[in-house]
Amino acid sequence: MDFEPSSEARELAGLTRDLAGSGRPLWPALAEAGVLAAALPKRAGGEGYGLAEQCAILIELGRHAAGVPYLSSIVVAASAIAEFGTDEQVATWAAPAGRGELIAPSEEAARIAGSAWIRGRLVIGAAAYQLGVAERALEMTAAYARERVQFERPIGSFQAVSQRLADAWIDVEALRLTVWQAAGRPEPAEAATAGFWAAEAGHRVLHTAVHVHGGVGIDMDYPLHRYFLAAEEHEFLIGGATAQLLDLAEVLP
Template sequence: MDFSLTDEQTALVELADQILGDRCTLERLKEVGAGERRTDVELWRELARADLVGAALPADVGGGGFGFLEACLLLEQVGRHVAPVPYWATVVLGGLTIAEHGAGPLRQELLAGAVAGETILSAALQEELADPRSPATTARPDAAGWQLDGEKILVPSVPDAAVIVVPARAEGGVGLFLVEPGSSGVSVIAEETMGQWPLYRLVLEGVAVGPDRVLVAPGEEGQRALDRLVDRATVGLCAISAGVCERGLRITAEYASERKQFDRPIATFQAVGQRLADAFIDTEAVRLTMLNAASLLDAGLPAGKEVATAKFWASDGASRVAHALLHVHGGISIDVDYPIHRYFLWAKQIENDLGASTVQLQRLGDLLAAEP
């Protein structure tokens, strides 16, 4: 397949690379990482002013009218610069889902705010010991609408989010609901993870959801909507992983060409060269399988096997790349004043988010076995 970028896509990527490259200095990353939220609000607003936050959102809410593929190209740049901005949560998890299924003034308000960089969105997909496509969180109808009960884990950007898309299971099937973090019955608990972006546990106890906050009613359409959301979320993570691997490998190659032992750059040693070559092959596999899955999803075509394949490489292949970065750098790799540890931590966080490599192989096997 031809994954060459169009002129418009190239312009988006170059603009994002320029802004993120200028702002994501080591000093700034350390400053933001020391804060409670670990989110660069100023950078987020600058991306919004450059029309990058809303690039993949519909034109009728002020967005650029591009699609999921362009969102992944921008996420790749977020990964390259390990940028502490909520693009994955706001655009891929929340924004595209609300754009597809939302209606009325609430849709306009949330998405227009997201485009302007003023509104953060998110989605709560993961649960303990549960497939994100088959949530254990329950939705019970009552006279005022619905009541949600359950517990979600590893939810991004919760304290800053205006609403969170919450999948829940009712008697008629799975539905998608919009929950405000400050609602009665919602408890938010910060979680400690190896990644550099903040994640939270969301405990729901009798949370009331009115009819206007039902994004997709429980049923077959709700299950299809959840499957699309999980697929986009998964490939979005793969896009971040592709950027993390590419930039981390570039930094490592430059280091190996300058670091000398026995009066020779270590890049000239056969073992080091082979290790970097293997990491380059893995990086290209992560990127190409991501682009393949993103292109199919963007076109509205079936992509179950391609999504599982992309996430396998973003888990298995990216893990090998991450360890190669550390091994080639040696002891300096664990120095928090040196940038490479951030790339390792991001790659390892993505490895397990929404299913690690073994889970993807199992899903891929089930999909292949189900074909006639």
């Protein structure tokens, strides 16, 4: 399996990154630039890309802890309606969602596509967003550990700190591997594996980030608290690590 993002995924990720850092209202900017519709099927006005490209977008949104409904409206609901719905349903819900005119309804999508399909896409998408959150939080923490001096030494040079950062790096890379595996093969086992690492690694990495930062890690004027809350939200969204292991046990031979 090729774990390298496609050129289209890299292009969409770069565009999302630029828009997220532009200071403009993000949701209408994503719609205007065609990012919302890009990974939808062509019958919904999209470019026909797929889950891998959606995951690339979600990773960048996670890196900015962006509070936009791309996961629920586009990756889950609009994609389900575009894949399984009638032409009328696509025209009513999926296509307008891709233009940013409405938030596609999850209830309608679940009725059309079935709860198993919806659950799989939700877990994989949440894992991709969580990857962006954890990746950026670790970068911030590593930079802080290089700059923060205690006892005339950067705190990152202390063994206890460096070990926790090394463990966090391993967690992020494990999450990255399982996200791209699930994006390329969105089967129940792959989704549950990515979901487990999203919950487990997200929890550990963000707690490490807050602990290494100390008091500034929970300062409302410092951005790390937004990443901590985003990681907790997506951990709870998919039910936590134990729920993912139980799902995995159901599908393993």
